[in-house]
Amino acid sequence: MHLFYQSQLPEIKSLDQDESKHCVKVLRRQAGDEINIIDGKGTFYKAKITESHPKKCEFEIIETTLEKTPVFKRHLAIAPTKNMDKMEWLVEKATEMGIDEISFFQSFHSERKVIKIDRLEKKVISAMKQSLKAQKPILNEIISYTKFLESVQSENKLIAYVDFENKVHMKNELNTQQDTLILIGPEGDFTPEEVDLAISKGFKKVSLGNSRLRTETAALAAVHLMNLAME
Amino acid sequence: MHLFYQSQLPEIKSLDQDESKHCVKVLRRQAGDEINIIDGKGTFYKAKITESHPKKCEFEIIETTLEKTPVFKRHLAIAPTKNMDKMEWLVEKATEMGIDEISFFQSFHSERKVIKIDRLEKKVISAMKQSLKAQKPILNEIISYTKFLESVQSENKLIAYVDFENKVHMKNELNTQQDTLILIGPEGDFTPEEVDLAISKGFKKVSLGNSRLRTETAALAAVHLMNLAME
CATH class of the missing domain: 2.40.240.20 (Hypothetical PUA domain-like; domain 1)
Structure with a gap:
């Protein structure tokens, strides 16, 4: 169709x-x-x-x-990769799987400070048509990590960062029907201070598994997990 | 490192x-x-x-x-997409997440009959190094769907094809520690005869969720599920 x-x-x-x-x-x-x-x-x-x-x-x-509305809102926030192709790929695949909002932030180890939202919007619309979805995900302009943490609201706030002493897989933090936000860090990861700041804002540290994933792969795995929690 | x-x-x-x-x-x-x-x-x-x-x-x-060996072998078999970039992307991402073997088959609706294994091997090696893995996934040359079904062996054989009357999500067929093989069809999907043939060889029909996913996205979702079952 x-x-x-x-x-x-x-x-x-x-x-x-x-x-x-x-x-x-x-x-x-x-x-x-x-x-x-x-x-x-x-x-x-x-x-x-x-x-x-x-x-x-x-x-x-x-x-x-x-369209059937999702049980909870799925919000992905990511420090964009240097290579924009990877972000285009990500918004396309996330739209296919199902996502309500995608935000971009600039953190300490970020290599990219600018995002062409228009180009990403086109990818999103094309993916939406392809995967027969009627609700367009919201794409937000890039802001600083600090500003993002101050402005964002979500019932279930998660940050992808492995706490080796108390490792909790993200799939085990999605049992509820709460709106969920997951933060994915840049290629050089979050700094410990950035993680502490998120924790102070009510975020929980979660793992995406034992494999070392690239930024965009980690983001897609997280989007997949949020959708799996609805199945 | x-x-x-x-x-x-x-x-x-x-x-x-x-x-x-x-x-x-x-x-x-x-x-x-x-x-x-x-x-x-x-x-x-x-x-x-x-x-x-x-x-x-x-x-x-x-x-x-x-390297720690996986609890069960993860085998993905796929009808390659017309666009080779998507297959290169897939083998890279599957390697990052974790996969033991990738096979390619040619089915009725396949648009691609040739695969450049050498190019894919390079992508795999690069992804393996990036994600700190020591075991290289096996890549098999493309063969016909029928030959593939005749030659392949796995304890848990699954085919991604939605049975609307009896829908079973793939995640619910991965509770065991059995070696698992998942078949992903081409962009035009499997024909009913191809599905019947797989069923006669012991395959079970599974769904990957409510979203209509492109071939390569479906394949990556399946690889992610096999890895999640090990966490």
Whole structure:
């Protein structure tokens, strides 16, 4: 099934230029054909094309279906890798698996201070369409680690950092139905001071297992765990 | 910690040309310096450089440590995606998380019939060094789905294919300590006949959750589940 995206539904009942071109020129849909559209806010629309214009394809709504909302909100916060491809890959895969919010922070060992949110948004929309999801994850602009910790709220706050004396796997901290936030550090990891700061803000240290994972792999493993807790 | 790779240890006590160059020219290690080497067969070596030649860096072994062997063998078999980048990504991430064997098969909806194993081997070795593992996963050349099913052996044989009437999550089929094999179908999925054939060979149908995942994402989720079952 092909999904089109129109974030201003139900007010605007036409596809934007790129989507119209894809619909009319590439997929050759005509007036009278049914198409499926998502609004990124949790609703699937079944619609009928009324005007197959290649720059502004108009439609009327036939049916709306609400996406099932997750049992708890899944929030990933990460110190972005130097290589942006890895972050693009991560937001794509996290969207496929299921994520509600992705934040970026700059910590002591961070190698990247700037994030192109627009590019990541495109990856997210494409992944959302591919995996048949109607709710677009929120992507937040990068801020400092300290500011992030001060501003963020979540019922279940976790930080991926192995406490060798008291190792707790993240999967054992997801038994509840509480909104969950997991912090993933940069390639050089969190500093002990950064970990202490998180602890003072109510975060719990968790392990992602015995393997040494790269930043983006650790992040995806954490996203997978949050989704597994809902199954 | 930097790891070097020499698959012919303990017989050959020198690094190959590429590794020697990296060790001597890039990292500027000298005679008397200690280095860490893996053999891809499960042993970590601590060694001391005896001759820091940039094309053949020689060393003597100081200490050997055996890697902990997994509780059960983790075997992934997959119909490769058209885009080889995704398979390179997958073998890298699977190696990081932990995998013992990766097989490739060609099924009805497969879009790719050829695999460059050499390129994948390089990705695997690099990921193994990065994630501090000493055991190199086995990569098998691509064969037909039918031949694969006839030749393969595993105690716990699973196929990722959702049986909507009797949905069983893969995580619930991993409670034992049996060697496990999971089959991941191509982008167009398995045909019902292919699923029936697997069932007749003793495979069980399992789900990877409610999200529609791309082939490579499904494969990585399955690898993650096999590793979680060991934690």
